[in-house]
Amino acid sequence: MSYRASIGLRAELCTSCMICVRQCPAWCIDLSAQRVHDADAGPRGRSTLQLESFTIDYGLCMDCGICVDVCPTDALVFSEIPNAADQRPNLVLGIDGLAQLVGPSDS
Amino acid sequence: MSVHEQEVPVEQWREHAQQQAQQGRVQVVFLAGVDVGSGHIQVMTRLCDATGGDAVTVRTTIGATETLDSIVESHPGADWYERETHDLLGVQFRPDRGGVGWRGDSDDPPLLRRTALGARLDHEWPGSQDPGHDGQESPRRRRPRQVPGNREEWSS
Secondary structure (H helix, E strand, O other): OOOOOOOEHHHHHOOOOOOHHHHOOOOOEEEEEEEEOOOOOOOOOOOEEEEEEEEEEEOOOOOOOOOHHHHOOEEEEEOOOOOOOOOOHEEEEEEHHHHHHOOOOOO | OOEEEEEEEHHHHHHHHHHHHOOOEEEEEEEEEOOOOOEEEEEEEEEOOHHHHHHHEEEEEOOOOOOOOOOOOOOOOOOHHHHHOOOOOOOEOOOOOOOOOOOOOOOOOOOOOOOOOHHHHHOHHHOOOOOOOOOOOOOOOOOOOOOOOHHHHOOO
């Protein structure tokens, strides 16, 4: 099946590159990350971004799929699991909520 | 432009629609408009026959202060679309039957380029932040982030 029920996040693949946030026409994605320096990685060490929070506001999302298309690591995936909420604040999903939307075939 | 796409002057809009109806294209698939810039709005409609197989797209371009003759007389199905276009783009149809009652957060028609949407003004663009950077780096290295297609670009 290929219908678009919602969008899930595999947080372990996200590099916090911000491409999805900047491409989203509905401004519904927000993320924050912290820079972590690993001094033991190579002669000068290596800095990486560690994802702290990632939210999609499904009250704004229009399922256009641009974020899924532009994600360079395929961390964002279309999900067949429908997403619904009884109150407006519950439409804002964080890392844990978005992880639950990743179907078994996508993980 | 193919035979199935026609551009007509504003003053021939209604007459052209009547001709289409006489040729059997009596149904309205849609009627909508686009703000093409420089204060002009392109209005287009797709008309088809009862089977839907024979269709034509008709366009016209009007200025901000011009009125457009309604085609409801020959195509009653255009009524809702004309009201919607009136609300969303501020197009004045003649005779004027008003809009569909859309109420936004601004008096300006929301699909005009010059209209600033409240939802965009109230919130800071999420993409403006730069995770892991404190803003103290050389300005040469970090280019300022701007919303793609900002309002200055829209109105030009």
